[in-house]
Amino acid sequence: MLLIFRPHAQEAMQRRGILPEWVKETVLKPEWSEVDPVHAGRMRSYRTIAELGNRILRVVHWTEGSDIVVLTVFPDRDAEKRRPKS
Template identity: 45%
Template sequence: MAPRIRLAQHAEVVMRERDIASAWIERTLAAPDWDVEDPNDPTLRRSYAAIAERGGRILRVVYRPDETDIFVVTVFFDRGARRP
C-alpha cells in the first residue's frame, strides 16, 4: 500500500498562492529527479523534480516520511536548485 500524503497548512497555502498542482507533488514524491536529506533538519527530506507544465522549473517538496504517511511541510519552485 502506498503511503498517504498529508499536507501541512503552510503547504496548502503556498500551493494555492503559487498555483502548484497536487499531482506535481505526488509525481515529485513518487519519482524525484533527486532526493536528499534536509541539511537543517535530519528528520526531513527534500525531493526535486522538473515540472514540464511549468517550463521545466524545479519543484522542491520538503517532507517528513514515517511508516504510513508522508507529511509535506512545504513546496515551492526552487530557482537555485542544483543536482548534487
C-alpha cells in the same frame, strides 16, 4: 500511503498554482533527493515540472508511519546548482 499536506504547504500550493499531482510525483519519483541539512528527519525531493515552465519543484517532507507529510512546496530557482553530477 497518504500524502498529508500541512497548512503551509496548502497555502504555498494555492498561491503558486502547484497541483497535488506534481507534488506526489516529486515525492514518489524525484529526479534527486537530499536530507534537509537543518532538520535531519526531513527530505528535500526535486523534480522538473514541464507545466511550471520546466522549473524545478522542491518538496520538503518526512514519513510518519506509512504516510508522507508535506511541509512546503515551491519552485526552487537555485536547485540546479545542487543537482548531483552524473
